[in-house]
Amino acid sequence: MNNAERKAHLIGSGIANLAAAAYLIKDGGFSGANITIYEEENLPGGALDAAGDSEKGYFMRGERMFEANYVCMYDLLSFIPSLDDSTKSVKQDTLEFTSAYTWNNKARLVANGQILNFRSYGFDAKDVSELLALTSKPERASNDKRISEVFSEHFFTTNFWHMWKTIFAFEPWHSAIEFRRYLLRFMHLFPDMATQSLLHHTRYNQYDAMVRPIIKWLTDRGVQYVGNTRVTDIDLGNDTYGEITARGISIAQDGEQKKVEVSPEDLVIATLGSMVANVTFGTNDAPPKLITSPAHEGKWALWETLARKRKDIFRDPAVFTSNISESQFVTYTVTQRDRRFFDLMEQLSEQEVGRNGMTSLPESSWSLSFILSHQPYYQSQPEGIYVWYGIALYPDKMGDYVRKPMNQCSGREVLEELTRHLGFGADVERILDSSTLVVNMMPFGISQFMKRKVSDRPDVVPEGSTNLALTGQFVEVPDDCVFTMEYSVRSAQMAVFKLLNLDKEPTPFPRVSNDLHVVWNAFKTLTQGG
Numbered sequence: 001m002n003n004a005e006r007k008a009h010l011i012g013s014g015i016a017n018l019a020a021a022a023y024l025i026k027d028g029g030f031s032g033a034n035i036t037i038y039e040e041e042n043l044p045g046g047a048l049d050a051a052g053d054s055e056k057g058y059f060m061r062g063e064r065m066f067e068a069n070y071v072c073m074y075d076l077l078s079f080i081p082s083l084d085d086s087t088k089s090v091k092q093d094t095l096e097f098t099s100a101y102t103w104n105n106k107a108r109l110v111a112n113g114q115i116l117n118f119r120s121y122g123f124d125a126k127d128v129s130e131l132l133a134l135t136s137k138p139e140r141a142s143n144d145k146r147i148s149e150v151f152s153e154h155f156f157t158t159n160f161w162h163m164w165k166t167i168f169a170f171e172p173w174h175s176a177i178e179f180r181r182y183l184l185r186f187m188h189l190f191p192d193m194a195t196q197s198l199l200h201h202t203r204y205n206q207y208d209a210m211v212r213p214i215i216k217w218l219t220d221r222g223v224q225y226v227g228n229t230r231v232t233d234i235d236l237g238n239d240t241y242g243e244i245t246a247r248g249i250s251i252a253q254d255g256e257q258k259k260v261e262v263s264p265e266d267l268v269i270a271t272l273g274s275m276v277a278n279v280t281f282g283t284n285d286a287p288p289k290l291i292t293s294p295a296h297e298g299k300w301a302l303w304e305t306l307a308r309k310r311k312d313i314f315r316d317p318a319v320f321t322s323n324i325s326e327s328q329f330v331t332y333t334v335t336q337r338d339r340r341f342f343d344l345m346e347q348l349s350e351q352e353v354g355r356n357g358m359t360s361l362p363e364s365s366w367s368l369s370f371i372l373s374h375q376p377y378y379q380s381q382p383e384g385i386y387v388w389y390g391i392a393l394y395p396d397k398m399g400d401y402v403r404k405p406m407n408q409c410s411g412r413e414v415l416e417e418l419t420r421h422l423g424f425g426a427d428v429e430r431i432l433d434s435s436t437l438v439v440n441m442m443p444f445g446i447s448q449f450m451k452r453k454v455s456d457r458p459d460v461v462p463e464g465s466t467n468l469a470l471t472g473q474f475v476e477v478p479d480d481c482v483f484t485m486e487y488s489v490r491s492a493q494m495a496v497f498k499l500l501n502l503d504k505e506p507t508p509f510p511r512v513s514n515d516l517h518v519v520w521n522a523f524k525t526l527t528q529g530g
């Protein structure tokens, strides 16, 4: 059958499956009208969301930083026109914006209103030798190991670790396999960890800058988006062991359970699991609902159902979902009607807003960090409104000024804690009275970093599959790093190119750790500072 006549059923509308739909059309010759994307949420984009308004406050799950070697993501964005100027691709717009507003962080670490000396990474000889030991051994040597099992305590007190954990959200209890992959993939960034000048960023939040243009490109080509629809099962038929062919999908829609037939020539591409399952948002006056034992919604339940049928293929989602205290992640979005906070940060950092990158507060018990992005941060944001975003790594701990755990705090209390850590106490009432802070609690926010074995994730195209592929953060993409958009887009390229037997490989990324120049610079930085 001609590919233009085949159908594709895509489960999940995060960047992984938006990319899969785009590659099915661009490289696979599919007709957009034959592609349907099912999504249990109202809007597409998955983790790349952005909502709210200037009155009630804007809110979103997160902001993304990336870099030049996000080659798959940039490949995708190279054929998607920007919404502001359709003569430019989103890639071109993003590169131009990054170059016009290159970060040059002068206030990476701040304590009590003082900028700390963050150029020294604080390593001793043992830290360096442990790093070398981890990276020089094969991945399987770190099977089921935590980072804390391959480094001594001193490593976790270094400036390097503090900068690392706040940029990438790693914790000592996370997977040594994942940490090793990051060290190797992003080694060229080591000398730049303090200034962050090699990091790229989009003109607006990623929903406005990436998801909306991709959705327009897809819907212009007829792709069907079916929101508020949860896929509960994939019928794998009664094929003989060794061959897998999806024959149908079960969906829950408008309170009803329905079945969609899938013919063997058609494709099913499913994103398994999600870091944004069971997310709750707080308000300026109230904390988010704390969920300690979340019900597994469609985002995880489909994977669990499939794993019950064929564990040999789908492996075990419980590796990533069974310990919320180790997988939770908290972020917050701040909307301000007064520029005072921006003015104070510009004075402190001696940098115009939009150029400083991430500031972290190493003495904050909650481990607060934040980024003041170039404004407007939402495409529709009115003049005189300022929106920024931050993270916290230890929401269970007692605050240093507001004597409560962060996860019991209102938005106003969180902003007070942050403002006082920065030494802006004299302006605290003015700042709080003109701001709205919304906390976002993600029980599975960093579940992709949970300690695991090499074999714990399913393959993108399982062995024997004739028409089923799996995408996203929880499938195995050799050598690449989870908790990145790049990983999801790479999984989409792998899924489409392999399922369709195209003579095309996923965009290769530079193996920077094989480049002696990069290795030498990284070593020099670690031993002498950035």
Ligand SMILES: Cc1cc2nc3c(=O)[nH]c(=O)nc-3n(C[C@H](O)[C@H](O)[C@H](O)COP(=O)(O)OP(=O)(O)OC[C@H]3O[C@@H](n4cnc5c(N)ncnc54)[C@H](O)[C@@H]3O)c2cc1C
Pocket (backbone or CB within 6 Å): 011, 012, 013, 014, 015, 016, 017, 038, 039, 040, 041, 045, 046, 047, 048, 061, 062, 063, 064, 065, 066, 229, 230, 231, 232, 271, 272, 273, 274, 275, 276, 298, 299, 300, 302, 331, 445, 471, 472, 473, 482, 483, 484, 485, 486, 488
């Ligand atoms: C706070 C935060 C900060 C981040 N920072 C960065 C960063 O700096 N740089 C970077 O590169 N990346 C970053 N990331 C990671 C990046 O955003 C994600 O890796 C990426 O967006 C994941 O996309 P995805 O499509 O794989 O999955 P998701 O975005 O999770 O999308 C999956 C979608 O599938 C839907 N779905 C799943 N199962 C079903 C089902 N059975 N039925 C219907 N729908 C279903 C879900 O509802 C969801 O919408 C960050 C993420 C977060 C949360």
